[in-house]
Amino acid sequence: MRLRLVPDHTEWDFFKYRTLTFGVSVVAMIASVIIWIVVGLNFGIDFRGGTTIRTQSESAVVVGEYRDAIAPLGLGDVSISEVYDPSFAENHHVAMIRIQAQGDQESVSGETVDQVLAALKGVDPTIRFTQVESVGPKVSGELIQTAILAVCAALAAILFYIWLRFEWQFSVGAVAALFHDVIVTIGIFSLLQIRFDLATIAALLTIIGYSINDTVVIFDRLRENLRKYKTMPLIGVMNLSVNETLSRTLMTSGTTLLALIALLVLGGDVIRGFVFAITWGVIVGTYSSVYVAKNIVLWLGVKRDWTKPSNTGGNQFANIDA
Known part of the structure; x- marks a missing residue:
C-alpha cells in the first residue's frame, strides 16, 4: 500500500471564500508595510556596517x-x-x-x-x-541597494517568463503572489525583529524560486484543463486544477518543511534567520500560489478560445505522491 497524503480524487472548493482569503492577503501586505515603516528592520552587520x-x-x-x-x-x-x-x-x-x-x-x-x-x-x-x-556605512548602503535590485530583477525576469509561456493574466497573478510572499516575509522579520542580513536576501530569492515553481505547476495544469474543458466555468476549471495538483503540492511542501524544521531547531544561531525565512516562505508561498495568484487570474479572466492541441508533456505525474 502506498502512503497518500490526500485521496486520489478530491473535490474541495478552494475558491468558496475567495473574497475573504484574498482580503486577508491584502490586509497582511498592508500591515507588513506599516510595521516595516514604523518598527523598521533589525539590520545585521552586512547592512549596518x-x-x-x-x-x-x-x-x-x-x-x-x-x-x-x-x-x-x-x-x-x-x-x-x-x-x-x-x-x-x-x-x-x-x-x-x-x-x-x-x-x-x-x-x-x-x-x-x-x-x-x-x-x-x-x-x-x-x-x-x-x-x-x-x-563602513557607505559600503553597507551599496549592499542594501544591490539587494533591492537583486529581488526586483528576479521578479521582473519571472514576470517576463510567465508572460511568454502563458498569458499576461497569469503573469500578473504570479508576480502579485511573489510580491505578497516577499512583503509578508519582510513584515514578519520586522515584527519579530529577527536579524536581517545578506543571508536573508538569499532566503528571499530562494522563496521567490520556490513559490513560482508551485505556481507554474498549477498554471500548467490549469492551461491544460482550459483546453480540455472548454465549456466549464473558469472557477470550476481552477478548482479542478488545484485539486489535481494538491497531492504534489503537499508532498513537496511537506518534505521541504521537514528538513527546514530540523535545521531551524538544530542548526544553531548562525543560520537561524536564513532557515526561518525559507520556512515561513514555503508556507506563505504555498498559500499564495492558490489564494493570491489564482484569485487574480480568476478576477482578470482568461481567453477560452484555445486553438492549440492539448499538451500534457511533463504534467502526467503532477498528482502522484511519490
Missing part, C-alpha cells in the same frame, strides 16, 4: 563559548561562525567574528579589538587574530 575579525587557534572552535566570552563587552550584534577548509591542518581552526559598528564610528576601535582578543584568550589561550577588516 562593522568589523570582521578572522581568528585562528589550535583548539576546536566552540561558537557558544566564544559568544559567552564576548557578551559582557556589550558590543551589540555579534555574529560568530566557524570556517571549514579541507586544506586546514588538524590543529588549524578558524572562525569569523563580525561586530556591528559602535555608535557613529565606521569600525570597531583598536581598543575594542584588544578587549575581544583578551576575552577570547580566556576561552582559548592559543587564539590569535589573523585578519581584521571593517565595512
